[in-house]
Amino acid sequence: MTHTIEVPGAVLHYDVHEAGASTHPTLLLIGSPMDATGFAGLVTRIKDRTVVTYDPRGIGRSPRTDGAAESTPDLHADDLHRLIDALGGGPVDIFASSGGAVNGLALVARHPEQVRTLVAHEPPAVQTLPDREPALAAVVDIRRTYERDGFGRAMGKFITITSLRGEIPADFADLPVPDPATMGMPTGDDGSRDDALFGQNLMTCTHYEHDFEALRAASTRIVVGVGAESEGELAHRTGLAVAERLGTKPVTFPSHHGGFMEGDFGMKGDPDAFAVTLRQVLAE
Template sequence: MTEPVTRTLDVPGAVLTYDVRPGPSGSPVLLLIGSPMGAAGFGTLATYFPDRTVVTYDPRGAERSRRTDGATETTPEEHADDLSRLIDAVGAGPVDVFASSGGAVNALVLVGRHPEQVRTLVAHEPPAIAALPDRETALAASRHVHEVYQRSGMGAGMAEFIRLVGHRGPVPADYTEQPGPDPAAFGLPTEDDGSRDDVLLGQNMISCTHHEHDFDALRAASTRIVVVVGAGSTGQLARRGGEAVAERIGTAPVEFPGDHGGFMGGEYGQTGEPEAFAAALRTVLADAGDRVPAQG
């Protein structure tokens, strides 16, 4: 695969950094996105698509993309606007998008607003907590993670985040009253360094999980939307969010190999089943090959 070319893009309130891995012409550009995980998390997955031009980016406030507005929260609408501007900057629409986790939340907002820019969206385990049957307790648990972070710092907040995302099944009413995990058990710092600028726990946690999706717009979109969930994520919050989104738009979720990080090949210390995951993704994208690209 050709070495990536790194570029920057000025958008309202931020300067985004993105990478383009040029491939043969003839297939739609493939955009691989997460949130707040940046381009570095898709290095392995990108190598399985040498026949595509692959674009990755760092969301605003994450890694190489810096905020210029001083805001302490980023909304899915802002992320979706960034993605729309990125697609325009690449000059490649309509594109295919693989979006994972918070990136899937943002990509769903993009498709609801600009379906003409996306041919196929593969939305991998969006944590759409507001769509769950147990939304009230699940939303309270999400707020709890943010509140612990604000009160006690990154180690305590991240430990609570790990506890929540690993929880299987509906979130019980007494979840926030249960004792919090020891950060040291996860190799996290036990001392509070005083910072409160973490992109996950501070800027995106509430706005992402609490977002109310426009399911009418998604059902009406010309974009082909495929919701995928991890075989190893049964009962976990992000998989349940994906299942809820699929139900609301009238489709069935497609199960992919691995868990929430199934596409990763050692990035950030996480290793899933990237080869099998990429093969499943390629199959889903190929299924769209005979479709007419979205025109709005």
């Protein structure tokens, strides 16, 4: 069943998939900039508890009403806080993917009482990397490419940096720009600059400074997940760095960054095995 909740600056749409009688906490699935559709396969594989998905502000069915150009992790965290209140206040369990994992960590730093377990899968917390300066500079270059040339060429660079294994080269901005057509991306520029990834969340998500002192002190159990097939890639390396800062050991999930997907957004993972691992982690 779909519901809405008004939050400052946006109207959030969320879906409640009831499981009937269950002793397990509600499981909230969050991504960014991915909307609820990316979790469709995972929802069908978790039947023992109520599962909630939502579209973050400015994405999918959740329009912004404040006219702002960017969304920060703290703003997303406040939205999640209000969403959990609407669900009864928690504590809930959360599986958070990519930018959603950054937002989930921001939520736990502020409202640990609302979250029993947070599974943060490959959060792109670039500030935690030893090579953060060239990595952050590369992100800035992608944003500038988007502003100058549009979505296609920016996505070409984005795919390049996210699939690169190892440290980010200092001369990333000077490297040849991949041909968008070879990646199935549009080659022209339609003039729009309101993309949820490049316009709203790229800079604020990757540049976010996490409050690790608050996270280590939180009552929430925080589990960092990394993909078995994404070793060496940016989000895998940031996941390892976040776990190290928390003083915990990461859990390896099947497949890659989008391992829970059935082919959504061009990412085919291993959702059956991924769901098994997620259930095991939540049961511990």
